[in-house]
Amino acid sequence: MSNVRVEQINLHTLYQGDCLKIIDDGLIKENSVDCIITDPPYFSKRVFTKDNWESEIAFKPETWQKMLKVLKDGGLLLSFGAAKNFYKVANALDNAGFEIRDTILWVYKNGMPKSAHSKVEGFEKYASLLRPAYEAIILARKPFKGSLSENVKKNGTGLLNVEDTRIGKAKYKDVKANYSESSVFGKRMVHAKEGAVGRYPSNIIVDDSDIYLSRYFMVCKATKEEKNLYVENTHNTVKPLELMRYLVKLLGVKNAVILDPFMGSGSTGVAVIQENDTNAANYKFIGVELENSNFEIALKRIAGSLNQGNHK
Ligand SMILES: C[S@@+](CC[C@H](N)C(=O)[O-])C[C@H]1O[C@@H](n2cnc3c(N)ncnc32)[C@H](O)[C@@H]1O
Numbered sequence: 001m002s003n004v005r006v007e008q009i010n011l012h013t014l015y016q017g018d019c020l021k022i023i024d025d026g027l028i029k030e031n032s033v034d035c036i037i038t039d040p041p042y043f044s045k046r047v048f049t050k051d052n053w054e055s056e057i058a059f060k061p062e063t064w065q066k067m068l069k070v071l072k073d074g075g076l077l078l079s080f081g082a083a084k085n086f087y088k089v090a091n092a093l094d095n096a097g098f099e100i101r102d103t104i105l106w107v108y109k110n111g112m113p114k115s116a117h118s119k120v121e122g123f124e125k126y127a128s129l130l131r132p133a134y135e136a137i138i139l140a141r142k143p144f145k146g147s148l149s150e151n152v153k154k155n156g157t158g159l160l161n162v163e164d165t166r167i168g169k170a171k172y173k174d175v176k177a178n179y180s181e182s183s184v185f186g187k188r189m190v191h192a193k194e195g196a197v198g199r200y201p202s203n204i205i206v207d208d209s210d211i212y213l214s215r216y217f218m219v220c221k222a223t224k225e226e227k228n229l230y231v232e233n234t235h236n237t238v239k240p241l242e243l244m245r246y247l248v249k250l251l252g253v254k255n256a257v258i259l260d261p262f263m264g265s266g267s268t269g270v271a272v273i274q275e276n277d278t279n280a281a282n283y284k285f286i287g288v289e290l291e292n293s294n295f296e297i298a299l300k301r302i303a304g305s306l307n308q309g310n311h312k
Pocket residue numbers: 017018019020039040041042053055057235237238239261262263264265266267268288289290291294
């Protein structure tokens with residue numbers, strides 16, 4: 001049995017340690033988790049910062065086999081992945097026994113180029129990489145026996161909440177929420193009108209309110225203010241809460257147990273709590289983080305966000 005720190009905050013359980021060991025030790029029960037939403041290390045070898053937690057753990061089928069063990073049959077999983085190697089994560093999930101269902105793209109404007117221009121004479125106009133403008137989010141499902149309807153009746157898993165995440169309805173900020181018909185590049189575009197139920201959620205999420213993108217869910221990168229709301233957050237890869245709340249809502253059936261085995265500074269956990277406050281969802285969050293310093297940040301953010309009500 002590994003020496004693991006456990007913190008219980010209200011309905012939510014946070015473990016500090018290696019998620020693989022924690023599952024092996026039976027701390028998270030088999031077939032007990034409704035869905036997994038996670039942002040694992042994806043071996044990005046950042047140029048400017050060296051995160052010593054970076055590893056190839058997400059590229060190994062054995063990692064995802066452990067996640068299969070704790071998921072209920074039909075349980076859904078969302079995993080972020082970088083443009084250059086999310087296929088390795090998808091491949092590992094596939095080899096572990098998950099069924100790949102989709103890949104969502106989160107498209108954003110403000111990615112920084114990760115490569116400088118060449119200094120080689122005659123090649124000064126060349127560089128080795130494009131500017132990143134999207135992240136992938138792989139959607140996978142644990143196989144189940146029988147039909148989907150039978151599984152849903154038995155386990156309550158396997159389906160997406162496509163009503164509460166309709167575009168327009170799902171927006172928390174008032175960004176050009178309602179549109180009418182318009183003409184863009186000579187094409188007739190139809191947008192959600194005031195009072196409409198909103199557009200069916202798609203596998204693209206954007207961070208821009210350009211009119212031709214208005215049919216997609218829109219969310220920007222996390223601001224400094226948001227990251228540091230409850231504690232100075234030094235984590236390098238903090239996901240925006242609006243995005244995480246959208247994903248939680250998409251996967252979470254009421255009362256769901258939601259696991260993030262690589263929780264970092266705890267964004268999934270804060271999103272779960274905000275959804276519980278706003279929509280009385282009664283989700284239970286289980287978060288695991290390897291590094292003590294990140295765990296402390298996650299703990300403070302999650303505890304700080306409880307009963308705050310300072311979100312829409
Ligand atoms: C990409 S970050 C997640 C960041 C998170 N989305 C956020 O908003 O703060 C991945 C995290 O996984 C943690 N990690 C790496 N290996 C782990 C393991 N075996 N068990 C648990 N956590 C691990 C790292 O320490 C890191 O904080």
